[in-house]
Amino acid sequence: MATNAEIAGRFEEFADLLEADDVEYKPRAYRRAAEHVRGHPRPIADYVDDGDREAIEDIDGVGEAIADKIVEYVETGEIEELEELRAELPIDIADITRIEGVGPKTAGKLYRELGIETLDDLEEAAEAGEVQEVKGFGPKTEQNILENLEFAREVGQRQLLGEARPLADDVLAFLESVEAVERCEVAGSIRRWQETIGDVDVLVATEDGEAVIDAFRGWDSVDDEIESGPEKASVRVGEIRVDLRVVVPEEFGSALQYFTGSKDHNVSLRNYAIDRGMKLNEYGAFDVSNVEDEVAGQRVGERVAGETEAGMYEALGLEWIPPELRTDRGEIxxxxxxxxxxxxxxxxxxxxxxxxxxxxxxxxxxxxMVDGAAAMGYDYYAVADHAEGPGIVGGMGLSDTEILEQVEQIREVDAASDIAVFAGIEANVDAEGEIDLSDEVIDALDVIVASTHSALDQDAETATDRLVRAIENPAIDVLGHPSGRLLNERSGLDFDATALGRAAAEHDTALEVNSNPRRLDLWGSAVQAAVEAGAPIAINTDAHQPSTLEYMRWGVHTARRGWAEADDVINTWELEKIREFLH
Incomplete structure (x- = not known):
């Protein structure tokens, strides 16, 4: 069965190839559709199987034409129009556009001028000096391609939030030490706490942009300068690109709102403003109710906001919307x-x-580990080592006898600790949704987390049934990392998040937001579906050493992306309440 991610990937390829072919407008529509398809909480292929055309067209960004292509792809595994486009432009578009400065339009031009289809073709042409002969290119561009080929081959994926955000914090700390900087903040997907990011975007308010950019370029952590100008600069720190933009202080709030995104949020917000005689852009909020239609420009009308981000929303009569919610899922x-x-x-x-x-x-x-949890300021903490089962290799899983031995030791540690220590286990959900623990073990434990570690290639219907069966098991307290995904490595199970949420709400089983930055599983839209269904949420770190207890940061922001409030999350509850909840 075609997954949402797979369908979205086809539309992203569609957009890139259309842009490479100099087609306007359509690429944007396909990208918008891809984003909504990828983040949709239910498997869209189920709608096709059920003949529910209305549900497909109800997805934001999906109109009649795109819905036709979704049905075609799910039913046949191909989209005829995409196949024709691939034949016309046989470019490895994803690979080539990983080169810094080479976007779809550039890739299209290189194909038309030099017949470049792959990274190998591009390397051969650049080494032969052919790229610089193409109009609009030059020796510097050609050298940039050669210098970035290896990087493009190795990366191939977006950066994990847990890898990029610490760098962003370092960037902010450095910029705050620069005298000319009045205010600074991250923007883009990293400020929205998206699970993976393309680069680190940073915005600075200053009256001396040149001084800030010079300081940024001279930062000790910079490994390579990509480009620099009077208002922005880009550098590479390790494998991560950092983009800096400077604005005057009175436009910092509007720029921060604009560059934080998401695109869909901004489009909806701008349309909301238009309906009220307002215009929003990176320079401010403008009252254009008395402006003639033919008057054009970015700063037209009476400027009513822009210095602060909150003011941009207040100008429209809106509460300030936290960045995590700016995904165009009802927040406006x-x-x-x-x-x-x-x-x-x-x-x-x-x-x-x-x-x-x-x-x-x-x-x-x-x-x-308990000492580490106490240092975090926690009231309680659970050890949940692996039990034996499918997907646990190398003898890492504990037998029933070993689990009972560990429970005794945990009780001793609990008695000597200043915080409550729960005896738990991470059981393995097999392909049918069952766990393999004896009644004696179940009775001895305080908490059972049950997770999938195998059979992660099941179709969405089978996976959903499997996970619901686990949720219905009265012994299970928490369904751990439900999809089993590893970001940038494997997609894990595709399932109906709403169905899981309803089952979890009915059976008082918590759905986990696994805070490990390689997982972040559940993710924002799935958390939102669960919360709307009334399901309890648990945010856990899956820590394997005390330092990784700090992963809680990523899980909290992921749950915030799912509209979670404190009461929705069981491990925000007081000790006695959490004791009552656990099995």
């Missing part, structure tokens, strides 16, 4: 009605219910 309507969620914060979290020790595949003792 909620802000207009005063119904935005009171999102949970890192400070709300009182404990962690999924972590590992040296008893299975962790690196530290029970005592060391």
């Amino acid at each position: 309507e909620a802000a207009a009605n005063g119904e935005l969620p009171d999102l949970l914060t890192r400070e709300d979290v009182r404990g962690d219910l999924h972590s590992h020790t040296e008893w299975s595949d962790g690196n530290n003792t029970i005592e060391e």
